[in-house]
Amino acid sequence: MGTKAFNSKVLKEESRPSIVQRMENQERQKKFEQKQKEVEKEIRQEQREALKQGIRPKFVTNKEKSLRMAEDEWALIPDQHQRTIVHIDVDCFYAQVEMVRDPSLRDKPLGIKQKNLMVTSNYVARSMGVKKSMWIKDAVKILPNLVFVDGSDLTHYRQFSTEISAVAQSFTPNVERLGLDENYVDITDIVGDYISPEYSAIEGHVFGDKEEDRKVLGDPCGCGCLQRLTAGSHLAKKIRQQILETTGITCCAGVAHNKLLAKLVSGYYKPNQQTVVFPWQAHDVMESLKQARSIPGIGSTTFKILEDLNISTVQELQNASLSTLHTRFDEETSKRLKDLSYGIDEGLVRKSGKPQSIGLEDAFKKTSKQKSWDLTSQTHQPAKGRLKQKVKERKPQRLKPKALLNLM
DNA sequence: ATGGGTCCT
């Protein structure tokens, strides 16, 4: 609980360098950002041109960017990859929760089932050849002594999930939940506390972890992202440690200057490990994906359209011309898709608040074309009851189940 | 796959 371990490591006030340069003058700040955008647009345009000619666009450092902006006074603020983002991803979440609740399951191969599906399994099971999501009957074929726990009641998972987010929130309020087992944490505002010689080595893996990467790392950018992300790796470690201490749950983390890269990289070394990626490695990260579909933000519908356009790999998306994309997507989306393919993502970490809705859906077969459902009919009563129950559990006294039955 | 979720039109 609390942040004791964290605070004890915090550096003395005067040795703490300030990271996010606060501009006193709003006007100046605005102009700077505007100029910055122009230059970035220019650069992106150039990179696309380069691609059209079959040349691989090179990473443009912030030093170079500042130089380009040098005719203006705003060029003096060199902060480019200003943010530091951590993506936290719990290892086989449901299975871990069950193992914490019943430690005797720890060393057994464990599968979590919902209906006929094994939705996840622990690492013991995985090491014995059981895949992530399989039909129960297939899983049992591979591993007859697989132990199953029913995971269709999500209440415990929700409890652990909010506890995990709460740990992250004890570091900074800027936490975005994604499903039950993932969190984005924007640590930009606190990462400065971890920039110091004490923390100058990178904690955990660097993307493309080879011995060289650790030593040869110069500072090709110069905006401070090297230091911030390095510090971020220590903060990520702290967060993971604290999650483990308070909940008994292990997780992976990815550290990057944007959400996309942080997420892509967090699962790179599993389980219970973490990975940092630097801006100049964005291309390598993206190249490590094959299908454009595996870019978060490109879902099945978008991917189908891309396939129509004969674009299915990340590289093909990188190479696609904006005008081609524009035939099927609006301008914003086209630009966004191309950005994603390069590992560019300006998306903000948005604070997750209280859940916006509590829902319950039953899938039932259509028997015939039906215009309206009879809500008073018996078939709906069970669902109605369960929903009431759910609301009761999760909203102890507030909110009456009044406008809740919004069927259709 | 299924059953929650969120955000954007």
Add this chain to the structure above:
DNA sequence: AGGACCC
């Protein structure tokens, strides 16, 4: 209200 995305 529907459709896109996410796990």
